[in-house]
Amino acid sequence: MNPRPPVRMCARCQRTTDAPVLVHEVHAATGPGFNVYACGECAASYPPAGDVLELLDLATAPARRSPSRLTLRFYKVNSDGDVIEDRGEVVIVADDDLDAHRLQSGG
Ligand SMILES: [Zn+2]
Numbered sequence: 122m123n124p125r126p127p128v129r130m131c132a133r134c135q136r137t138t139d140a141p142v143l144v145h146e147v148h149a150a151t152g153p154g155f156n157v158y159a160c161g162e163c164a165a166s167y168p169p170a171g172d173v174l175e176l177l178d179l180a181t182a183p184a185r186r187s188p189s190r191l192t193l194r195f196y197k198v199n200s201d202g203d204v205i206e207d208r209g210e211v212v213i214v215a216d217d218d219l220d221a222h223r224l225q226s227g228g
Contacts, residue, residue, distance in 0.1 A: 133163035
């Protein structure tokens with residue numbers, strides 16, 4: 122048995138290394154995805170996956186986005202298709218805080 126050491130190309134310095142360190146897993150929507158390796162030297166300073174994208178997103182996002190509004194209309198219909206109960210509109214406003222969704226009754 123003479124297992125060959127796995128040789129991968131470092132995604133950072135582009136050199137092949139026989140001691141690859143998995144630094145990133147890419148999950149493709151249409152395939153099995155692939156792994157990104159770096160050499161030990163680069164892996165130590167490789168930015169953690171995901172966090173970079175989030176930081177970039179935060180850095181490039183405008184400080185104040187215009188709120189997103191979504192208006193839904195609720196009503197009931199009977200089997201004949203006639204509206205039997207109109208519950209008015211509900212306006213959903215997405216604030217800068219992505220977790221805060223304020224519901225406003227517009228009826
Ligand atoms: Zn490297």
